[in-house]
Amino acid sequence: MSEAPTQTRATGVLAATCLSTLVVNANTSAVSILLPAISEDTGMGVTTLQWAVTGYSLVGAAVIVTSGSMGDVFGRKRIFQLGLLVFVASCVLIALSSSGGMVIAGRVIQGAAGATILACGLSLLSVANTGSEQLRAVSLWGAAAAVGAALGPLLGGVLVDTTGWQGLFWVDAVVAVLCMVLTYFTVSESRDPNRSRSIDYAGTLLVALTLAPLILALSKGSAWGWASVATIGCFVISVVSGYLFVVIEGRVKVPLLDLALLRNRILVGATIAILIGAGTINGLMYLLSLYFQDPASLGFTPLQAGLATLPATAGLVAIAPLVPRLASRVGGRQVIAAGFLLTAIGFAAVGFVQSDWRYAAFILPLIAIAVGMGLSNGPASSASTACVAENQVGAASGVSNMARYVGAAVATALAATIYGSVIADQTAAGAAKGDALASGLSAASWVMAAISAAGLLMAVVMGRHSTARGTLQDAAAAAAAHTHTLPTSATPVADRAT
Template sequence: MTDVAQQTAKTRGVLAATCISTLVVNANTSAVSILLPAISEDTGMSTDTLQWAVTGYSLMGAAVIITSGSLGDVFGRKRVFQVGLLLFVASCVLIALAGSGGMVIAGRVIQGASGATILACGLSLLSVANSGDAQLRAVSLWGAAAAVGAAAGPLVGGVLVDITGWQGLFWIDAGIAVLCMLLTAATVTESRDPDRPRDIDFAGTVLVALTLMPLILGVSKSGDWGWISTPTLLCFGIAVVAGFAFVAVERRVSVPLLDLALLRNRVLVGATIAILIGAGTINGLMYLLSLYFQDPATLDFTPLEAGLATLPATVGLVVIAPLVPRLAARFGGRQTIGAGFAFTAAGFVAIGVVDASWQYASFLLPLVAIAVGMGMSNGPSSSAATASVAANQVGEASGVSNMARYVGAAVATALAATIYATVTANHQDDGESTADALAAGLAAASWVMAVFSLLGLLLAVVVIVRHRPARGTLNDAAASAAAHLHTLPTTASQPPSAGSGGTSAPDGPT
């Protein structure tokens, strides 16, 4: 085999390993909410507590997403990517063998760290293995794989519950991850960033977790403890103290997890909060509907039927997103983001008037509105985040927005779960039927999601001012389709060279 042929084979191997791994990670993540009722039945743990299998995953991902990229830059991207895959395999086996809900939650926390590592280092590996147009095409395929995985996850999970039990998803994912490890070992060349300082901000990583964990615990238990009870206020107090400690640490370390100077950038801050709101509301919605659709007192769907029922939200989001860059190029990113949040708010308001008599058809139009709105807001928000900074800061801006997705998913899912459970219990205590109580819980949580969406609309109007729009190319379309999962380069920015921090975008056109 000639040198050119060998290089081509290696490049294709990198593309296959990274795309397959991101597809599996995102499919696994989006499928778990569908599996929760089955896991609850097998382990005896309530779905209220099992929400930590979702929020714990996101919490750990938020803490690790930037640090794992930094570790790859310093110690070798291939090596850290392989560690991520190994942890993913171990977590899948732990969950599949779990005899208790606690083991499932522990496995999902490990999976959050491994998933963030696979995504961060996988994208960096893909970027350094290609250049020019080939690099953009490869990254676009990676983004498409991520989007397809997230859309297909609930359906795949529903199918597997009926065929193999809920454990089947994790056994299959473990097997695919092992194949990715072998493919990576055979085809991927090790790479590092020799110019990057070897300092790693581990303190910042720990403080992110210490900020989010008590915050989410306080939100989750507030229904039992009371919002102004001593344990709840103590949790919030610890979160505030850890947050201030994080800021203090970031001001002093040589290579901070978060460059606080970026927070002076009005557009970046607004776009990042918009990304956080978008990720939070879609994850909260999927959690709520997965439970509501499968509850025997409401629609009594099987896991497969529930997976099919969520397709308008998951697939609709992926289908509409590639059309958005041209829309934003014509009317403006701020206008498109604002219109998207308006659609999303309208969809949540519609679900907010749900009652126990609703059949699935009543949910269809609100789900489509939410999907359209999410598709319209996610892509331009990600594009604005990276277009609003200098070329040498695109990687850092991308890292901030990726962390925001995990934070939004963790906090919003915990809040939605708490509202749903608390309102449902209160209505049952008042003597209402289970179906009426569940509908009231879903309605209350949906109204909160609607308020968040309206805040996103306000952000778009007031905070996200003029910035360079993407031109609406095919690569922009792929980046938009994956924008609810990861920030990818668009023609709105001139990114720095690939590989900085594992979250920097590859070189692209201006």
Template sequence: MSTSSRAGGVLAATCISTLVVNANTSAVSILLPAISEDTGTSVETLQWAVTGYSLVGAAVIITSGALGDVFGRKRIFQLGLLLFVGSCVLIALASSGGMVIAGRLIQGAAGSTILACGLSLLTVANTGQAQVRAVSLWGAAAAVGAAAGPLLGGFLVGTTGWQGLFWVDAIVAAACMVLTYFTVAESRDPGRSRSIDYAGAGLIALTLAPFILAVSKGSDWGWTSLATIGMLLVSIAAGYGFVLTERRSAVPLLDLQLLRNRVLVGSTVAILIGAGTINALMYVLSLYFQDANGLGFTALEAGVATLPATVGLVVAAPLVPRWAARLGGRQVVGLGFLISAAGFAVIGFAHASWTYGAFVLPLIAIAVGMGMSNGPASAAATASVPANQVGEASGVSNMARYVGAAVATAVAATVYGQVTADRISGGHADSDALASGLAATSWVMAVISAAGVLMAVVMGRRARAARGTLSDAAAAAASGFHTLPTTAATAGDGTPEPHGGR
């Protein structure tokens, strides 16, 4: 097989698998009401199908890349695809909410593995401008998948049932396994230590899981109850254990020295906030749009209703790197968070009398603001470290996305459910109570987004901006889902720029 045809096979396998993973991820919130009705499991419990996915993804995404470097990127990529197929089949055959959640936990590990190892395979299979084009296409596939997921999920709910999405994804992922087997060459990093920081990955999950459980159940248990405080103490202890483990590990999951890098810390927290708030909003709106006491949409109509957010990202993405190059990366990040906060604040005035038209402009504003904050923040994350640490910086920011999505969605679900329940118990109409829950959730996200403006300050003036090339536009489009290196991380001759931004 020729080198060009082999590179083409790698491009096809990685782009298709990335598209499927992101489509699956973005579609699940749309499916939750249908899954709830079919399995008899409350939507509040099924929240773990979303937060659990992100929680496991946060723990696995860096580890899976390390496993690929040591044991073979093709082998681990194939394992990720196999897990993805298995999890899809498990969910499609599920007769209970517990089986759905279990499948989604497995899917979190599978999805992050596919993304991490797929991108590694792609960069190894190409060099020079071919590599830039391939990675740009991969980023575009990630963005297209995320945009298409709610539409595909909504369509399949009305035709095949919610299970249809997972059967389709299983078939496509299985086809990718076959394509990978015949077209992708094995590769690994022979110079890398064979030590894998499994303890670090486990401690990340052990830090996040009790915290999210406390946030989710605190209102039921009581915020000062033994169960809630116990979960928070376990989370704190696990976090402390993670720090100790990373200090002693030969090849740590997170190089704690990176936390001294002001630009990296600021951009990573900005990424966490941006990814968290948009995921939380999509979760809550998916429920509100489909609730009979909300807008009463079908699943397909709810999927279509998310299009303004997609349009906002698509329109903003090609422009954001150029804005950052002209105005400065941190200025665009700060402005992006302000625009997002304003969009959330508008939804914070939601009333039961609102029709869908009232949501359109705020959704566009939130999406545009997210694109403005995430794009330059992702560029700064990989540009703020020496060339040999770009991969680590990218891994840290990608883990932050999963953490943000898990925590913010749990917070949103708790606020939405608690405020709605309190209003109903207070004698308000169900429609008014539901609108109050949505409004309260949006105000929380507005405050979090406004706090993101501080991250632009933390990033400082040394936050380097991309030049605004086509590959930068693709990286900006994908920045809500994965960090890709941009021209901000390269010198004028195209080689990585050795500066630390510390």
């Protein structure tokens, strides 16, 4: 008699968590498309508005692991609902904003909410299902994350053209309220009774204090002067906070980051590879969103710009499910290396951009970048959880998820700084606006190419490692790999034959 209600409840959990991850990832990927429209409405320059992107990722990096820990201790449903409530509040705050500062503040709050929704939503889904049903549910969650990330720019473009940039946040708020209602009626509360109630709040604060001054220095360094007191002071604060983070992590009962994991060469290489992949895709989306919409370059509408990014966003998701089988045949590190090489070539091609380029000239480089990222993301994400013992999989997944946020925050700030400073220098030197924009995009693309090329070294650092077999579950995990680390069929260390 209890089977039907249990099945209904599991379906409700699946609906609430998949819908929430779809809306969070769509929101995250859509915001770059909105920046020119927000800039026009609020009068704040797009270079400053990059904090709406980097601030979100910065806070997400600090909160993603802590929110999961809070769910284990205080109740996963309770913290998930809290995340949804804060997400709704942040959407309303942003939609009602009359200044760029309010938009940035709302996005910073939204970063905490989004990370909480993802961390606790996946936990709720895992405890609500067992065996093959759990694998199916997690795979669907991963597919929803991938679809949301791919559709975000297009959805953002449609809404800007039809409702104004505020429309995205009103829609997101409504969907999040629906998720809250579903969660209230279908999700049972759960905790981890075996987990210590100690939560590393100090580590969370120090992650933010490490990243915020670093990003501020990258954003303002060219204006302040790289040798100025303000710039050097930011770097010093970042270094000191990073050092204190390491000290604290070695002393707290349940650390945000288990420092012992850093002795694992495969995990370190995979984590840096994930950081590079997440950073470069976010940097690319920021650059293209601005360049495609600027009247002095292509002059696209937000909708046209959203459509124009599809070769990068949808292409990445489309190629990723095919990668696990390829990796199982030729080796994970070979696929990762090939992916970063192809990505670097794609960015280098964009580095040759000229002001007279039309959109057709961007298509092949964007496809190369998308395919390259698809090749590198999946195997790196799979390796990060397969290279540790089974009881460390959760911690390793937390490290890689934090790395995504760190990469997105730092690389976007770096891309924005290079793009803006080169444009300013070229304009001051008398260059035409179109030529200055092309020079800015070129310079930033070459830096992204160099960062992608550094990913080749990570394939060497990782060496040989276990790869996924290429199941349907692996395909979903690979598709979601640029947004979240999911378990795969790659054999954990403890399960391998000795």
